[in-house]
Amino acid sequence: MTKFTRRTMLVGTAAAAAAAANPRLIVAPARAATPTAGKQAPGFYRYKVGSYEITVVTDGARSFPLPDTFVTNVKKDDVNAALEAAHLPRDTMTLVFNPIVVNTGSKLVAIDTGYGAAEAKPNTTHGQYQQNLAAAGIDAKAIDTVIISHYHPDHVNGLLGADDKPAFPNAEILVPAAEHKFWMDDGEMSRASPGRMQGLFKDNRRVMSGEILKRTATYEWGTEIAPGITSVSTPGHTPGHTSYVIASGSARLFVFSDVTNRPELFVRNPGWHAFFDQIPDMAEATRRKVLDMLITDKMLVQTFHAPFPALGHMEKDGQSYRFVPAPWSPAV
Amino acid sequence: MTKFTRRTMLVGTAAAAAAAANPRLIVAPARAATPTAGKQAPGFYRYKVGSYEITVVTDGARSFPLPDTFVTNVKKDDVNAALEAAHLPRDTMTLVFNPIVVNTGSKLVAIDTGYGAAEAKPNTTHGQYQQNLAAAGIDAKAIDTVIISHYHPDHVNGLLGADDKPAFPNAEILVPAAEHKFWMDDGEMSRASPGRMQGLFKDNRRVMSGEILKRTATYEWGTEIAPGITSVSTPGHTPGHTSYVIASGSARLFVFSDVTNRPELFVRNPGWHAFFDQIPDMAEATRRKVLDMLITDKMLVQTFHAPFPALGHMEKDGQSYRFVPAPWSPAV
Numbered sequence: 001m002t003k004f005t006r007r008t009m010l011v012g013t014a015a016a017a018a019a020a021a022n023p024r025l026i027v028a029p030a031r032a033a034t035p036t037a038g039k040q041a042p043g044f045y046r047y048k049v050g051s052y053e054i055t056v057v058t059d060g061a062r063s064f065p066l067p068d069t070f071v072t073n074v075k076k077d078d079v080n081a082a083l084e085a086a087h088l089p090r091d092t093m094t095l096v097f098n099p100i101v102v103n104t105g106s107k108l109v110a111i112d113t114g115y116g117a118a119e120a121k122p123n124t125t126h127g128q129y130q131q132n133l134a135a136a137g138i139d140a141k142a143i144d145t146v147i148i149s150h151y152h153p154d155h156v157n158g159l160l161g162a163d164d165k166p167a168f169p170n171a172e173i174l175v176p177a178a179e180h181k182f183w184m185d186d187g188e189m190s191r192a193s194p195g196r197m198q199g200l201f202k203d204n205r206r207v208m209s210g211e212i213l214k215r216t217a218t219y220e221w222g223t224e225i226a227p228g229i230t231s232v233s234t235p236g237h238t239p240g241h242t243s244y245v246i247a248s249g250s251a252r253l254f255v256f257s258d259v260t261n262r263p264e265l266f267v268r269n270p271g272w273h274a275f276f277d278q279i280p281d282m283a284e285a286t287r288r289k290v291l292d293m294l295i296t297d298k299m300l301v302q303t304f305h306a307p308f309p310a311l312g313h314m315e316k317d318g319q320s321y322r323f324v325p326a327p328w329s330p331a332v
Numbered sequence: 333m334t335k336f337t338r339r340t341m342l343v344g345t346a347a348a349a350a351a352a353a354n355p356r357l358i359v360a361p362a363r364a365a366t367p368t369a370g371k372q373a374p375g376f377y378r379y380k381v382g383s384y385e386i387t388v389v390t391d392g393a394r395s396f397p398l399p400d401t402f403v404t405n406v407k408k409d410d411v412n413a414a415l416e417a418a419h420l421p422r423d424t425m426t427l428v429f430n431p432i433v434v435n436t437g438s439k440l441v442a443i444d445t446g447y448g449a450a451e452a453k454p455n456t457t458h459g460q461y462q463q464n465l466a467a468a469g470i471d472a473k474a475i476d477t478v479i480i481s482h483y484h485p486d487h488v489n490g491l492l493g494a495d496d497k498p499a500f501p502n503a504e505i506l507v508p509a510a511e512h513k514f515w516m517d518d519g520e521m522s523r524a525s526p527g528r529m530q531g532l533f534k535d536n537r538r539v540m541s542g543e544i545l546k547r548t549a550t551y552e553w554g555t556e557i558a559p560g561i562t563s564v565s566t567p568g569h570t571p572g573h574t575s576y577v578i579a580s581g582s583a584r585l586f587v588f589s590d591v592t593n594r595p596e597l598f599v600r601n602p603g604w605h606a607f608f609d610q611i612p613d614m615a616e617a618t619r620r621k622v623l624d625m626l627i628t629d630k631m632l633v634q635t636f637h638a639p640f641p642a643l644g645h646m647e648k649d650g651q652s653y654r655f656v657p658a659p660w661s662p663a664v
Binding site: 042044061087106108128136137327329332 | 365369370372374385392418428437439457460471630640657658660663
């Protein structure tokens with residue numbers, strides 16, 4: 001690396017003889033070094049499903065030291081080995097958040113919201129949904145419908161802006177009936193373990209109140225809840241956890257929601273139970289069923305917790321599975 | 333999909349009793365449907381290697397019907413099977429182009445240039461380098477050095493702007509000595525087959541003339557040609573084809589150039605010979621050597637022809653190899 005630089009000046013080949021070959025390197029004009037930018041490109045990505053235009057709007061990423069029980073049914077060493085095999089750092093967990101906006105031509109529909117503006121702080125790299133939405137040229141006031149997949153903070157908290165007012169002031173909000181029932185049930189809340197689960201109940205009741213609740217309607221599974229957008233029953237991660245099929249013309253997209261968290265861990269190892277999975281065995285059964293369906297149908301899948309833009313295909317690899325990101329396209 | 337929408341209105345659970353549950357869905361104010369954007373996010377991506385800031389600046393993508401001889405030593409059916417296995421469309425080849433800019437703190441160094449502005453037309457999705465460079469906030473006038481890996485049009489033509497003037501008006505241009513010698517040699521040109529190879533000679537002599545040639549110096553392999561940037565001998569794709577190691581502190585990045593074209597074909601099948609490989613057996617030997625080195629050293633690799641941002645790791649998979657994209661990060 002420290003070898004001395006040797007540069008051989010061009011001396012003009014026969015072919016280039018007409019061009020005056022310079023005997024010395026051009027001395028670039030004295031300029032100050034260009035400062036580094038230190039800022040990532042805006043976090044949105046567009047693609048079509050039939051005539052529908054999808055915009056992935058990332059909420060960013062959140063890193064923390066890998067908890068001992070991040071995967072509840074295997075050892076931390078196994079998780080670290082999977083991280084290392086995926087070329088990711090050991091002992092750190094980085095979660096990423098990728099909600100989408102669907103323009104059906106008649107309606108502008110957001111599916112999930114990210115943590116929202118309240119978490120956008122100088123020292124965080126999540127809570128970026130609203131700024132990326134704006135970068136994508138989408139006015140939050142133009143969103144007609146917000147569909148919620150389940151009541152975890154990275155999906156629902158963005159319903160509220162930094163000012164605690166509705167972040168999508170003109171939108172109706174559609175939520176899974178089973179999910180809403182669970183979190184609003186006082187009996188369930190009283191039986192919830194202290195700490196994280198109690199906190200989730202409190203957070204969901206904070207969000208699902210006032211103006212937000214007034215704008216909210218529930219939906220059932222197996223129903224076309226917005227034009228071309230059908231709810232799919234995928235419980236386990238939470239009791240009412242929901243995925244979607246988006247269909248336009250002959251094109252179809254599966255919106256995965258949290259059938260798995262990071263694919264490097266949970267698509268590779270569908271039998272692993274994430275700390276976040278509230279009903280682990282049901283979540284695993286759902287996971288295996290959905291992965292097999294996606295592979296059989298060779299279906300394009302928009303995940304929430306794969307690296308941005310989180311779009312791709314699932315494939316089988318022996319007893320395991322793999323998420324293969326779709327290639328980025330410069331054209332929409 | 334055509335099932336009638338059933339929505340069950342919230343009726344206010346005990347917990348939510350205080351909040352007035354709305355008996356009807358909010359009727360969204362009458363608004364025109366939001367038009368689709370039809371435009372992709374800007375094509376740049378930033379990351380750090382030690383204290384260096386790298387910006388991937390894509391030149392876009394170019395699609396064409398899959399030629400019968402795109403891979404010269406296997407059947408078109410095999411190529412189609414590999415495309416299908418990678419979830420890519422059959423019978424179409426899409427090439428993508430991902431040059432980088434390195435800010436070393438003291439110098440702003442571009443490695444390769446894309447096709448350049450002359451190819452940026454309303455009906456193309458390549459030739460986007462200059463517009464993505466501008467989107468990244470980088471002034472082409474601030475580039476101190478342009479390093480060229482080899483003399484193919486997707487790497488060198490962008491040295492010229494749409495006006496045929498230097499696109500990087502203040503930059504010195506560093507080119508591989510062996511590469512320059514080959515393309516400027518009249519004997520080599522006279523022996524080149526008509527069609528593509530003759531065309532490449534003509535194109536290279538068009539670009540490597542006048543003001544560009546005056547600003548150009550050649551470099552040898554195994555040399556630190558700019559701060560922390562060392563040229564690596566990787567011939568075969570062309571006689572003087574060059575890769576790089578970028579080192580800053582203890583961090584290292586391998587800049588792959590065209591050791592392979594699309595990884596879905598040529599990393600998966602390192603024995604396949606791309607139509608573009610001028611010395612196919614040498615290109616294959618280089619390819620296998622570089623892939624094994626990257627895997628042994630677990631080295632981060634910036635490729636040119638993988639999907640944007642074309643950054644990731646190589647891994648072994650039986651007798652084959654695989655490119656694993658690095659996760660997008662919202663932080664630089």
